[in-house]
Amino acid sequence: MKKLSLLLALLLVVSCFVLASCGEEEESSVTETSSTATSSEAASKEESKAESSVVEVESSEEESSVEESSEPEYVKNPDALPTEGNNVAAGKTYEISEQFRMSTETWGYDETFPPSYPDDNYELTDGYVPTNEDAYSAACWMALHQQTPAQTERGYGFIKIDLGEIYEISTIALTTLKDTETGITCPYKLEYMISEDGENWISAGTLDITSELDGLADKSVHVLTGEVDVTARYIEVRVTSYGWAFMGELEVK
Numbered sequence: 001m002k003k004l005s006l007l008l009a010l011l012l013v014v015s016c017f018v019l020a021s022c023g024e025e026e027e028s029s030v031t032e033t034s035s036t037a038t039s040s041e042a043a044s045k046e047e048s049k050a051e052s053s054v055v056e057v058e059s060s061e062e063e064s065s066v067e068e069s070s071e072p073e074y075v076k077n078p079d080a081l082p083t084e085g086n087n088v089a090a091g092k093t094y095e096i097s098e099q100f101r102m103s104t105e106t107w108g109y110d111e112t113f114p115p116s117y118p119d120d121n122y123e124l125t126d127g128y129v130p131t132n133e134d135a136y137s138a139a140c141w142m143a144l145h146q147q148t149p150a151q152t153e154r155g156y157g158f159i160k161i162d163l164g165e166i167y168e169i170s171t172i173a174l175t176t177l178k179d180t181e182t183g184i185t186c187p188y189k190l191e192y193m194i195s196e197d198g199e200n201w202i203s204a205g206t207l208d209i210t211s212e213l214d215g216l217a218d219k220s221v222h223v224l225t226g227e228v229d230v231t232a233r234y235i236e237v238r239v240t241s242y243g244w245a246f247m248g249e250l251e252v253k
């Protein structure tokens with residue numbers, strides 16, 4: 001009987017020991033599993049980071065390639081006619097952007113009124129270059145205003161001229177007026193858009209005189225001349241000003 005009790009006691013001790021061992025193994029296996037999960041999560045996060053950075057690079061490459069392909073390539077045309085210093089804009093027809101219409105009683109754009117300081121479609125190409133003797137009220141001027149609704153939305157007014165043939169062009173000159181007392185300043189920025197077919201346009205450069213504007217003599221005519229080196233038949237001069245921009249001749253040489 002004593003032997004049986006001892007055997008049972010021994011079995012009990014062994015069982016407890018075995019059970020205790022199993023518990024430890026389970027705990028350690030849980031720990032390992034969770035630690036594996038943590039590292040695999042980290043790995044997948046790193047993978048997704050890598051993926052997203054690859055996507056970003058790809059998308060930015062796509063954007064830049066789209067921009068590059070939408071920009072027409074400029075090739076100087078060897079068959080262009082030489083200007084030989086002549087003003088090839090003289091006598092040519094042109095069009096301009098919407099003009100300001102001001103009520104006689106109130107300040108502001110009023111489309112029921114005729115254009116203020118209208119363009120007769122010859123002032124800019126009639127060969128007459130205004131001088132300091134020509135006040136703003138003289139008939140030789142045409143005017144654009146930055147507060148015209150379409151011009152405000154676009155950011156600039158424009159003069160678009162068809163030269164009739166493709167020419168080599170080195171200068172584009174616009175005669176303007178500064179008369180601060182009457183709200184007329186010279187345009188502070190001119191951008192020269194050019195085309196050979198009237199459909200595909202590229203920029204031939206920008207003349208920005210913002211920093212020189214205050215220093216220009218008042219009640220005076222100023223010729224703003226852009227130096228370019230292009231061939232073109234069509235030119236669009238984009239005019240940006242603070243208010244009124246009075247212009248009297250566009251010369252292309």
Ligand SMILES: [Ca+2]
Nearest residue numbers: 123128248249
């Ligand atoms: Ca003129």
